[in-house]
Structure formats: C-alpha cells, structure tokens
Amino acid sequence: MSETTPHWLTKRADLSPDKKAIEFEDGSSITYLELFHRSQSYARKLGKLGFRQGDHIAILSTNCAEMIQIIYACSYLGAVAVLLNTKLTINELNQQLLDSDAKVIITSESFKASEFVLQRMDYNELESVTEDTSIITLKSEIYFDDIFTMMYTSGTTGFPKAVQQTFGNHWWSATSSALNLGLHDNDKWLIPLPLFHVSGLSTMLKSVIYGMPIYVLEKFEVEKVHNAIMDRKVTIVSVVTVMVQRLIKRLGNHHYPNDFRCMLLGGGPAPKSLLEQAKLKNIPVFQSYGMTETSSQIVTLTPEDALKKIGSAGKPLFPAQLKIAHNENNPNQIGEILVKGPMVTKGYYKRAETNKEVFENNWLHTGDMGYLDEQGYLYVVDRRNDLIISGGENIYPSEIENVLVQIEGIEEAGVKGSPNEEWGMVPIAFIVCSRPISENEIAAHLEKYLAKYKRPKEIHVVNELPRNAANKLVRHNLGK
Amino acid sequence: MSETTPHWLTKRADLSPDKKAIEFEDGSSITYLELFHRSQSYARKLGKLGFRQGDHIAILSTNCAEMIQIIYACSYLGAVAVLLNTKLTINELNQQLLDSDAKVIITSESFKASEFVLQRMDYNELESVTEDTSIITLKSEIYFDDIFTMMYTSGTTGFPKAVQQTFGNHWWSATSSALNLGLHDNDKWLIPLPLFHVSGLSTMLKSVIYGMPIYVLEKFEVEKVHNAIMDRKVTIVSVVTVMVQRLIKRLGNHHYPNDFRCMLLGGGPAPKSLLEQAKLKNIPVFQSYGMTETSSQIVTLTPEDALKKIGSAGKPLFPAQLKIAHNENNPNQIGEILVKGPMVTKGYYKRAETNKEVFENNWLHTGDMGYLDEQGYLYVVDRRNDLIISGGENIYPSEIENVLVQIEGIEEAGVKGSPNEEWGMVPIAFIVCSRPISENEIAAHLEKYLAKYKRPKEIHVVNELPRNAANKLVRHNLGK
Structure with a gap:
C-alpha cells in the first residue's frame, strides 16, 4: 500500500506558520502560511479554469515565487507539473508539450512566444481568475505513488523523454539527504540553480519538509552567491563544478562564515586542484552523483574523504543501493552503474519499451560507467551515452x-x-x-x-x- | 509496493564502520562494524539452531549489548523479535509466550526461571553455538511491510495483546523524530529506559538509521543519568515525568552543558510547576504523546511552546495526523483521540476482531480522550481505558x-x-x-x-x- 502523509505544505503551514519559507533577491520573503494560502489560491483558480486531478500542467519559468506556488498548486489539485527548461527553443518546447500531454502551459510574463502548440497563460492572467471554493476539493493528503512532477532528459535515443517523479521519490530524496547532511535549526539553503532542474526542485521541497528557509536566486551569478554566503546566513548551497571555480576566485583571501557548512557539488567530479584550493580555504565541498531519474543526488562524498578519495562521488545515501553491472565483487573493474532505492523514478512517461530495457528488478541501468574501489567508493568514469x-x-x-x-x-x-x-x-x-x-x-x-x-x-x-x-x-x- | 532499503545495520556499517555505535555504563563501547559482525554472528547461530524467516523469537532481558545484537540478529534472519517486560511474573510471561507463538525465549543469565512454557536459552548458551555460514542467507534488504518487533500492551480487555511493529513503522518513527528535533553531528542519545519498551527500542534503531551513538543504561538511576548529561556529552535523553523531577532535584544549582539539547518527555503531561522549574534551569523539556501502537512519540511540544501551552502534548509530527472523533471542527471539545500515519501499527497480533474495532480507514482509535485548542495543540484529558x-x-x-x-x-x-x-x-x-x-x-x-x-x-x-x-x-x- 502506498504511504500516505498529510499534504506537506499544509502540514508545514500548521507547524511553522510564521517561519520564513523563501527569501528572494530583492530582500522580500514569504512565510509558510503565506506560501500555503497563495498555493491553494492558485489551485482554486486552476480548478475554476477546468483543470482537474490527473491533468498535466506545463510550467515554463525562471525561478520566482509564482513558479513555486503553481508547482504546489498542482499538488493540491492532484495535477502533474511538467517542468520545462527555459533555455529550449520553441521547437524543443513544443515537442515536449505534445509528448507530455500537457493541457496548458503557464509561463512568466517574459515568455511571450505565441507559437506554443497549446493554450498559454502567464502569471498575470492566472492571477486574474476569480477563485471558486465550491468547484474542487483540494488534496489534504499526499499519496507516495502519485506522480508529482515530470522533467525531460534525452539519454540514448536523442529524443527527450519525461522522467516521472512521484511524491515518494521526492520525499525519500529529501529525507535521505537529511540523514546524510544532518538537519540544523539555523539551516538556510541557497538555490542558484533552476527549479526546472531536479537540484533546484528538490531543495524547494526540502524547505517544506524540513521547515528550512531557502534563498532563491533567479539564476546563478557569482557575486550574488558569494554575497548570500557571506552576508545572508546561507549554510548550504547546491552548485556545479564551474560555479565552484568562480566562487573560489571571488572569495580571494577571505573565508566563508563558520556556519556555512556545505557546498553540494553535482555535475561531474571536480578536478584535484580545485578540491585542494577548496580545502585550503576551508570550503566544505561535498561531491555527489545523481540524475533526474534519482530525484537529486544519490551518492555523496563527505569533505573528510574529499582529498583521500579524489575523483570519487562517494557512497550511496542510506536508503540507496548501487552496484556495477556483472561485477559485484570485483573492485576497480569498470562497468555500468546500476542504482536502486525509493528515490529512483518508476519510469519514463509513455516509454514502455525503454522502461523495460533500463529497469531490471527495480535496479535502474544508468548508462553511466564507473567502478567501486576496495572500500566501496564510487568513481564515475564516463557519463552515460557520452x-x-x-x-x-x-x-x-x-x-x-x-x-x-x-x-x-x-x-x-x-x-x-x-x-x-x-x-x-x-x-x-x-x-x-x-x-x-x-x-x-x-x-x-x-x-x-x-x-x-x-x-x-x-x-x-x-x-x-x-x-x-x-x-x-x-x-x-x-x-x- | 512495499518500500525497500538496504539492511539498515549493514548500510550503517558500510557508511560509518569505525564510528561509535553504543556506549555502556562500564565505559566500553562498540562500533557499527562490530555491532554488524556480532549481530550477523548471532543470526547465523540462530540459523544453525533451526530458526528461520518468519519465526517468532522472544527476548527477555534488561538493557545490554547482547540484547541489541539479538534483536538485529532477528532482522537478519527475517524473524520477529518479541520483546518481553522483565518486570512481569512467570505467569504473565508464559501467557505472552503462548500468545505470541514464540519458538524460543532468549534471556540474559539472570533469568534462571525454569518454568517457561517453551525452550529457554541464555546468552552464553547461544554464544556457544558454532556458526555455520552455509545454512541460511542473511537478509541484505529490508522490506517495510515486514513485521520486525512485537510488544505487549493490555488495553480495554485487560488481556495483553501484541502490537506488531513493521520495519516501516520504525523507520517512519525515526525520520519523523529527526524532522522534528533536527540531526546534529555531535548528537548522542541516552537510553535510561528499557529496550523492551518502544521508547528505548526506537532510540536503539535511530542510532543505526542516523549514525548516532547511544549511551545505554541498564536501568534508570538518577545519578547515572545526571552524570551522563554532565560528563558524557549526551545531547538528548528520553525520560518519563517522574525522572524529570528527580533529575531537577539532583541538578540543584548547576546547569546542564550547552550541548544538551533535548529532554524528551513521555508518559503523561508534566505539572506546570515542574515545567517552570525546568525553564528556570534552562532544561529543554519536550513534552510528547505516543504509545506502543505509534512506535514511539507521535505528538510533540517544543520547549518554546512549553509554558505557553501548559499541559499540551503539542502537535502531530510531520508525517502524522490526529483528530478528535466526531469533532473535527470544534476546538476545545473533548472526544476520543484518533491518529494516522506510517508509524502507526497495522494491528494487534491474532486480534482480528479488536483490529476491526480500533481501525477505521487507517485511523487508529487510541481510546484516549482529549481535545485540540484553537491552534491545533493537543491536550490529553484521560488516558485510554483509565x-x-x-x-x-x-x-x-x-x-x-x-x-x-x-x-x-x-x-x-x-x-x-x-x-x-x-x-x-x-x-x-x-x-x-x-x-x-x-x-x-x-x-x-x-x-x-x-x-x-x-x-x-x-x-x-x-x-x-x-x-x-x-x-x-x-x-x-x-x-x-
């Protein structure tokens, strides 16, 4: 039987109504109670427009409050949020809109393109809809087997396919990360990465599950990230390798505050020289390995091991398992990386054939090549499909x-x-x-x-x- | 489908092999790797003796290393550990042994009683069994729907019945508590309560799930608990009201160290005068409400709210729900307390009739009476069945x-x-x-x-x- 919890945002608004949920670049912020009310309001507006449980709602937006509220609105409706990459061309977007069976695309005002293959609404248009509390009943509980979000990746074939992420996948990703990084009262997680990528989205959900404020940037800018760590009491930030380089350069001879406790690094292993620089400056870099299919990182290396295990992505998170295909007992021998765990997607949308190929007894064939050393640390040799x-x-x-x-x-x-x-x-x-x-x-x-x-x-x-x-x-x- | 994770102890031994898992009164301690090896060793000995997956194994013991290892041994076998209260008479014990369908009772050496209705082994006898690795395959994964432990409570009828606790119940209890209390690197949780009660057992499991050392006392003694907090870097302790009184008295004009961050109080609301004394001495008392059926506390009041909400047990943990029967929208009106959540037992062993009565759409009728105030804080008025x-x-x-x-x-x-x-x-x-x-x-x-x-x-x-x-x-x- 699927696990059931109260709706996460409703629960958080009950437990921590006045606590700051999200901070923005302009200094503004909203509390969990405000986030709850605004998200439910959007859900009722969407309901008024005829959208219902099971509908697919595409969202095309850079990071902003409305985007977050509409993603949560989907969860209150029981609709699936299809999160699109803002860097795509209109042709790429339309391909994904059709494939995803979305009924509408909701965008920030800056996306004026009129060539979408289906109905487009911007935030203002949605905002102007009158609410009607009588039409639909908003979800008060969350069922872990339900699909919450979809995101496109390409993979082998070159044709983008949608990764389905259940509420359960996201929950497990959040709690697995907490078991790994700990959970402190003063935590504040900076999101300089897009919310349409799993790294950003997963942190947005951690905010509600943990009761932890997040600081959301519209996009990565070295100066803003630097200042956030130096002056805005950020304790954790998710980054990719290229950002670490720029941040270290920007830091110069200074040091980050003591409360800054984790720079979570995704997107490929960091070069040794970079890790040595980070160590010299006492920057707690956690290398990791993950993908859209694992709802965020699934393997992490702690800073204590960072220099001892240069190039390694670490060990699988507590509820996760990992093995190298056809090679379970041979350290240092390269093979395909397989992962298993409750944070791993149940499959791609409408891709029965692919799903049959990549899943084997709940183990996902990542397509990535790697090996485990004698102590079981993962080294990724080649990312999948080049x-x-x-x-x-x-x-x-x-x-x-x-x-x-x-x-x-x-x-x-x-x-x-x-x-x-x-x-x-x-x-x-x-x-x-x-x-x-x-x-x-x-x-x-x-x-x-x-x-x-x-x-x-x-x-x-x-x-x-x-x-x-x-x-x-x-x-x-x-x-x- | 039931969630699956790697076996918790195997995983922890892989992630934190040399970390201290358990400290004992005599100053000795064992690491996760040692705990893993010893538990697997006991599992193989039990296998050699003919015990198999699905068997019920009763354990009668005061807190000690062997008890913990044999509980984990059961999990490696896939056997159910039936945890018995050492204070019971031989008649009460035999009643539970028969009811539980246990195949053997394993006890510490001090229980010499020869009147048990079934085979008894003490730790020495079990220890002396030769291991045989070829007989059984130990579990490498944990299935959340499987029953891990059973504990007896009496309830309405006066006839003790066994609460079945699944691996999932225990997992959710542990992670719910972490979401509530946070998870710090330096955490060390003191267990002065018996491991055959859910409070002790749940903390023992948290140790492995969190990677957090526990300090286990054989039984509550005010001097030992006091010293553990003062000198042994304990940060959290589970207690019952009577212990708080004695601890405050013992503390006198001193204060606990700053790192001591939580005194988790179960077993009925604390009197106002006690809470005021605690506040005066800066003791972070967290009142809570829970029962064997909820695998540990399910409602908790934070110290910030302790004096504002005197007598309240707080709000349900993040994944939990609570309501007052027939009274969902009337604050301050007393009724039966109903709880729901993934930490709630699926039912009593062999009590189909009772289970039908107490469960209603996955809501458990606790038999306790209480009310919610305007802000949703729970006040327990009468514990169930007097x-x-x-x-x-x-x-x-x-x-x-x-x-x-x-x-x-x-x-x-x-x-x-x-x-x-x-x-x-x-x-x-x-x-x-x-x-x-x-x-x-x-x-x-x-x-x-x-x-x-x-x-x-x-x-x-x-x-x-x-x-x-x-x-x-x-x-x-x-x-x-």
Whole structure:
C-alpha cells in the first residue's frame, strides 16, 4: 500500500506558520502560511479554469515565487507539473508539450512566444481568475505513488523523454539527504540553480519538509552567491563544478562564515586542484552523483574523504543501493552503474519499451560507467551515452547529431565534448557532407531546433567518422 | 509496493564502520562494524539452531549489548523479535509466550526461571553455538511491510495483546523524530529506559538509521543519568515525568552543558510547576504523546511552546495526523483521540476482531480522550481505558481487576490510579467480597499473576462499586 502523509505544505503551514519559507533577491520573503494560502489560491483558480486531478500542467519559468506556488498548486489539485527548461527553443518546447500531454502551459510574463502548440497563460492572467471554493476539493493528503512532477532528459535515443517523479521519490530524496547532511535549526539553503532542474526542485521541497528557509536566486551569478554566503546566513548551497571555480576566485583571501557548512557539488567530479584550493580555504565541498531519474543526488562524498578519495562521488545515501553491472565483487573493474532505492523514478512517461530495457528488478541501468574501489567508493568514469555536462546542463550528443543530419547534404554527424575553461565542457561537431554547406545555413537551422547551450561551438567537416567494427560511432575518437 | 532499503545495520556499517555505535555504563563501547559482525554472528547461530524467516523469537532481558545484537540478529534472519517486560511474573510471561507463538525465549543469565512454557536459552548458551555460514542467507534488504518487533500492551480487555511493529513503522518513527528535533553531528542519545519498551527500542534503531551513538543504561538511576548529561556529552535523553523531577532535584544549582539539547518527555503531561522549574534551569523539556501502537512519540511540544501551552502534548509530527472523533471542527471539545500515519501499527497480533474495532480507514482509535485548542495543540484529558502511568510503565485497571476477581470470594473489583509523589500514579483497588479474605491471601495471589508495579498499593473493601446507568464501572468515582 502506498504511504500516505498529510499534504506537506499544509502540514508545514500548521507547524511553522510564521517561519520564513523563501527569501528572494530583492530582500522580500514569504512565510509558510503565506506560501500555503497563495498555493491553494492558485489551485482554486486552476480548478475554476477546468483543470482537474490527473491533468498535466506545463510550467515554463525562471525561478520566482509564482513558479513555486503553481508547482504546489498542482499538488493540491492532484495535477502533474511538467517542468520545462527555459533555455529550449520553441521547437524543443513544443515537442515536449505534445509528448507530455500537457493541457496548458503557464509561463512568466517574459515568455511571450505565441507559437506554443497549446493554450498559454502567464502569471498575470492566472492571477486574474476569480477563485471558486465550491468547484474542487483540494488534496489534504499526499499519496507516495502519485506522480508529482515530470522533467525531460534525452539519454540514448536523442529524443527527450519525461522522467516521472512521484511524491515518494521526492520525499525519500529529501529525507535521505537529511540523514546524510544532518538537519540544523539555523539551516538556510541557497538555490542558484533552476527549479526546472531536479537540484533546484528538490531543495524547494526540502524547505517544506524540513521547515528550512531557502534563498532563491533567479539564476546563478557569482557575486550574488558569494554575497548570500557571506552576508545572508546561507549554510548550504547546491552548485556545479564551474560555479565552484568562480566562487573560489571571488572569495580571494577571505573565508566563508563558520556556519556555512556545505557546498553540494553535482555535475561531474571536480578536478584535484580545485578540491585542494577548496580545502585550503576551508570550503566544505561535498561531491555527489545523481540524475533526474534519482530525484537529486544519490551518492555523496563527505569533505573528510574529499582529498583521500579524489575523483570519487562517494557512497550511496542510506536508503540507496548501487552496484556495477556483472561485477559485484570485483573492485576497480569498470562497468555500468546500476542504482536502486525509493528515490529512483518508476519510469519514463509513455516509454514502455525503454522502461523495460533500463529497469531490471527495480535496479535502474544508468548508462553511466564507473567502478567501486576496495572500500566501496564510487568513481564515475564516463557519463552515460557520452553525456556532455556544460555549466551544469546535460547535453546528449545524439540529440545534436539528429538535428544536424536534418540539414540536407549533411550525411553523418558526430558530436563530443571538448574541455572549456568557462563551462567545463562544450559540444563540438564533426560532419560528413555531400555538398558544400555554409556556416550560416547550419547556424540558422540549429538556432531553430536547439537551445543555445546545446549548439556546437565548433563544426568540423571531415571525410568520415570514426566507427568501430559494428559500424558504431566511436565518439571519443572524433577529431583524432 | 512495499518500500525497500538496504539492511539498515549493514548500510550503517558500510557508511560509518569505525564510528561509535553504543556506549555502556562500564565505559566500553562498540562500533557499527562490530555491532554488524556480532549481530550477523548471532543470526547465523540462530540459523544453525533451526530458526528461520518468519519465526517468532522472544527476548527477555534488561538493557545490554547482547540484547541489541539479538534483536538485529532477528532482522537478519527475517524473524520477529518479541520483546518481553522483565518486570512481569512467570505467569504473565508464559501467557505472552503462548500468545505470541514464540519458538524460543532468549534471556540474559539472570533469568534462571525454569518454568517457561517453551525452550529457554541464555546468552552464553547461544554464544556457544558454532556458526555455520552455509545454512541460511542473511537478509541484505529490508522490506517495510515486514513485521520486525512485537510488544505487549493490555488495553480495554485487560488481556495483553501484541502490537506488531513493521520495519516501516520504525523507520517512519525515526525520520519523523529527526524532522522534528533536527540531526546534529555531535548528537548522542541516552537510553535510561528499557529496550523492551518502544521508547528505548526506537532510540536503539535511530542510532543505526542516523549514525548516532547511544549511551545505554541498564536501568534508570538518577545519578547515572545526571552524570551522563554532565560528563558524557549526551545531547538528548528520553525520560518519563517522574525522572524529570528527580533529575531537577539532583541538578540543584548547576546547569546542564550547552550541548544538551533535548529532554524528551513521555508518559503523561508534566505539572506546570515542574515545567517552570525546568525553564528556570534552562532544561529543554519536550513534552510528547505516543504509545506502543505509534512506535514511539507521535505528538510533540517544543520547549518554546512549553509554558505557553501548559499541559499540551503539542502537535502531530510531520508525517502524522490526529483528530478528535466526531469533532473535527470544534476546538476545545473533548472526544476520543484518533491518529494516522506510517508509524502507526497495522494491528494487534491474532486480534482480528479488536483490529476491526480500533481501525477505521487507517485511523487508529487510541481510546484516549482529549481535545485540540484553537491552534491545533493537543491536550490529553484521560488516558485510554483509565490507563495508569506509573513511573513510565502502563498499567491497565481492567487487567488488575481480572486478576483480583479470580480470587474466590471477590465478586467485583475496580481499580484506579492514585497520585503518588514518587511514581506519578499508583494503582489502588476497591473490591466487593462475599466472604472475609485476608490481605495475605490477596497478596499471594497478586504476586503470582501480576508484576510488582501493577499490584495495587491499597485495597479497600466496599459494599458496591460505582456504576452508571448501563451498569458500567465508573472508575473515577471509586472511593468517592
């Protein structure tokens, strides 16, 4: 039987009504009671508009109060919130809107695009709807098996697919993290990452589950994050590697306050030199490994082990399990990483075939390659499917390759990551052409179908792509 | 589907092998890795003796390392640990052994009684069994729906019945408490209460789930508890009201160290004068309400609210719900307390009829009476079935009455609690006799069938018992 709890926000508003829930950049904040009232108000407005339990509601927004309230409004309706990446092109967005079976897309005012394939409302329009308390009954309880959110990732095929995250997945992610990091009265968690990514969303939910204020930035800016840690009593921040570098540079000869206790690092292992700098400055960097499918980090390395286990992502969180495929008792031997635990998604939306392939007795095949050392610490060797992590965003080569070969005259395309000082990695492309194609023509096509961060920073015309005996593209040999 | 996690102790031994798990009075301690090895060793010995998954194994012991290891051994076997109260008479114990379908009773050496109705082993005998790794496979995972422990309570009928506690119940109790009290690196929880009660057992499990050392006393002694807080870096202690009084007296003009952050108080509301003394001395008393059926406290009052809400037990923990029967929207109106949540037992062992009566859509009828004030704080007015809480032990009048009327010549009996400085409450009895009966005859009978703490401190012979129109005994009118 699915676990049941009171609705998290209702409960938190009862336990800690006047406590600060969210702080914003402009110095404003809202309490749990306010968050509760505003979220329920949006739920009633959505109900008035005809949206009901089980409906899919897409949300396209940079971080702001309304976005948070509408996500919670979905939970009160029993609707699924489909969280979209604001960096996507209209073509990418429409593909996801159709695939997700969303009934409406709700956006902040800045997204004026009229080309959405379905009804669009902005926050003002939704705000202006009259509430009607008689139409629907808002949820007072949460059922752990119900789907709460969906987020798109691409993976092997290059076609984005939606990861379904249940309330249970999010609950377990939050409590697993608390068992790992502890839970202090004075905790305040900074979110400089988008709420449409699992890192941001999971912290937003921790706020309500823990009764812990969060400080939400619209986007990462080194100066704002630095100031938040120095002056706004932030104790924990989630970051990606590229941010750590900039923050350490910005910190200069100063030190963070003693209460600052965790810099939770996702998106690939940090280089040794960076960890040594962090140690020198007493910055408590926790490396981690996770993905949208695990509802946030599932493996973490403590600062005590950071330099002893350079390059390791640590050990799986208390309720989680991890193994290397076909290799359970051989330390140091590389294989595919499998994970299991109550924070792991039950599957992709409408992808029965894929789900059959990637799940085996509740173990998820991550597609990532790695090994465990003698003490059971995880080392991730290759992210799945040649995944390129660029400034914290996941880029799948196959997705870019698919878009490139749509151009008439490009016969084959191969994409790989190339080291970049600012972003960690950037995608670069290799193409085989049957006619001369201008750079402008390619750029115009990519602009239409790919978010900027996904567009290759270099495009090389070559005679052939490196392939193995089975004729499979060997991406790491591109350009060699 | 039932949630699954890695076995908690195996996982903890992997994450924190060398961390201190348990400290004992003699200054000795064991690490998580040692606890893991010893528990698995006992599991293999039990396996060698023929015990298997699903078997019920009774444990009769005061607090000690072996007791803890054998409880964990049961979890590795998949056996149910039946935890028995050491204060019971042999008759009471045998009744529970038979009712619980236990296959063996394991005791510390001090219990030499040869009158047990089934096979008895002491720790030495079990220790001397040769291990055999080939016979059974120990559990590597924990399924939340599986029963882990059983404990007896009496309740309405006066006949003890076993509360079944699943792994899930215990997990939720532990994580709910962490969400309420927080989780600090330096936490160390003192257990001066028996591990065969849910308060002690739940803290023992928190140790492994949190990775937090516990300091286990064989039994409550004011001097030892005082010294543990003063000198052994204990940060949290579970107590009952009578202990708080003695501890405050012992503390005198001194103060506890700053790191001591929680005195978790169960077993009935504390008197106002006691709370005021505690406040004066800066003692962080958390009042709570809970029972064996809720796997430990389910409602807690924070110290900030302690004096504002004198007599209240607080608000239900984050994943828990509470309501007053037939009275959801009327503050201050008394009714039966109903609770719901994933820490609430799924039912009593072999008591289908009772379970049907006390559960209603997953809400448990506690039998306790109380009300909620305008802010939703719980006030317990009457413990269920005139429950008498004496020095932290639950005493059910009906159980004592049943034993009294077994004496030929005692026609009716009524028992109620009487205030007592040392124990909070003690039971006193009123009997209607058809022949003269000597005090000695009654005492001899009670000694045989009732644990000492349950035996009435006064016995009054009366002509009739106070009864209401329905001829039901009105216990609070006894002696009036």
